Amino acid sequence: MPEAGNVLPIWAFPVAQEITEVLEWRTDVLSSHAGEQRIALRPRPREIVTFRHRLDALGMARAAELARAGFAGDWNVPLWHMALQPNADLVQGDTEILIPTGLSDLRAGGLVAIAVDGGDAAVMEIATVQADWLILAEPLVLQLPSPTVAAQRITVAPIRAGILTSPVEIARRRQGDGTVTANFLLRNAPEIAAPTMPSYLGRPVQTDPSLVRRPLTASLRRAVEYVDNGFGPVVVEPMRDVFERNETITLKAQGPTARYSLRRWLWSLRGRQASFWLPTWGYELQLCTAMTSGSVLMRVAPVASLDAYIGRRIMLEMPGALRFRTITAASADGADHRLTLSSSLGEPVPLTTKVHFLTTIRSDADRVEIQHGAVASEMTLPVVGVGA
Incomplete structure (x- = not known):
């Protein structure tokens, strides 16, 4: 009353x-x-x-x-x-x-x-x-x-x-x-600590198994300006050096523990403020040979120019855990490309290991909507790349 x-x-x-x-x-x-x-x-x-x-x-x-x-x-x-x-x-x-x-x-x-x-x-x-x-x-x-x-x-x-x-x-x-x-x-929003997640180079890595990438909705672009005086050819002038990749991710949490973990992760993002690593899950680097435990050389099928590999971060789906490394050098090796990693994996890398690029991502929305059902909670979040 x-x-x-x-x-x-x-x-x-x-x-x-x-x-x-x-x-x-x-x-x-x-x-x-x-x-x-x-x-x-x-x-x-x-x-x-x-x-x-x-x-x-x-x-x-x-x-x-x-x-x-x-x-x-x-x-x-x-x-x-x-x-x-x-x-x-x-x-x-x-x-x-x-x-x-x-x-x-x-x-x-x-x-x-x-x-x-x-x-x-x-x-x-x-x-x-x-x-x-x-x-x-x-x-x-x-x-x-x-x-x-x-x-x-x-x-x-x-x-x-x-x-x-x-x-x-x-x-x-x-x-x-x-x-x-x-x-x-x-009123009185709570203070919620960030969840414990895998991290690499000071940023958390979002590896939630419920994560769904939607490549059909992805857009790849760089901010440019089209100069057209109406008489000659159209000239494209880059406005930013950053290449942007816009996508949408969907996360689903089932059970009280998973729901609260999702809430903690959203709190840690603070809308568009914080960035994190997100694997492309694209299996871009396909191994041509297995790697020994102490090797830092990875032989892969060509997917980019040699200089485009350098500085890129990758995630390896190892049998026991996910591992993260940086590519420091690249060279041609016959029909393949040989990549040098920042450090060895410390264990053999099977030929069937899936390797994905890591991208620096942030939320592209300050407004997040979560649907809470009787069994699970689900949210869809637009994200944008802010680096390699």
Whole structure:
């Protein structure tokens, strides 16, 4: 109901459909002839979530009255896309919930939503957050419908303050069946540490197995100016030395651990500000002979001019792990090309090893949209190359 005193109204309705989460940063990109400078103007993103609720006649009436009474104020918003299930049954009188707190935005002194069988959320205050459990400020009593409730029936979600950013929409299919859609801009974005990822030369390497490259949508270009006076030939004048490769990547995360890892990675990018390595997954360098463990010479089928290899970074899919190296020299060897690597691999390199170029990439969007389904979360991100 409407705000009373310092208690905010809660949007407690259960979510029955896909949740859309939007993260928005602001980055000022200053381009030059040989590179670019990126200035982060919003270090933490704005978070906008869209909830869709399947409600009966009473539920739709409650939603309408809640919006009417408190539309312009702050709300307590359960974050159902960060919901977790406890690791043990809950008993009336308990003050602890066994749950992996590091996979959600649970904060000491904040609030948590507890829902049973997908019903409306009950609100509890968090006293302390430990690595594997929550300590509540008060014991669980009225929040549970029976003395003991199985963990599989319980959903626990963090609560954050938020404001409505657009009208609450009600689509009524029948008199007692409809969908309510609400959009909230959340307050107090959290600090999230970057995930642990493979790294090379000070940059993380994105090697998520769910990553999908879409070469059909790729564009290869260099910024140029076409000079045409209308009387003579058209002259092409390069405007930048950087060759740009625009692509789209799709990442899918299934399960709480993968979802939270995806969120941490997006936080670390800060929109268009941070760069990372991305393998082309194109199998560009095809070995002509196997390599010994101490060799730095790689014999490959020709794919580029000799000087074009030098300085390029590569990724080798070794049997035990992914390895990263830099090409320091190149020469012709009969019909093949012989490349010199920055160091040996320390183990034999089979002839069937897949070798890909590494490119320096950044996000080409400050607005990222994540679709959270019941099983997995998925996001599509446009990226642009900012170097070799």
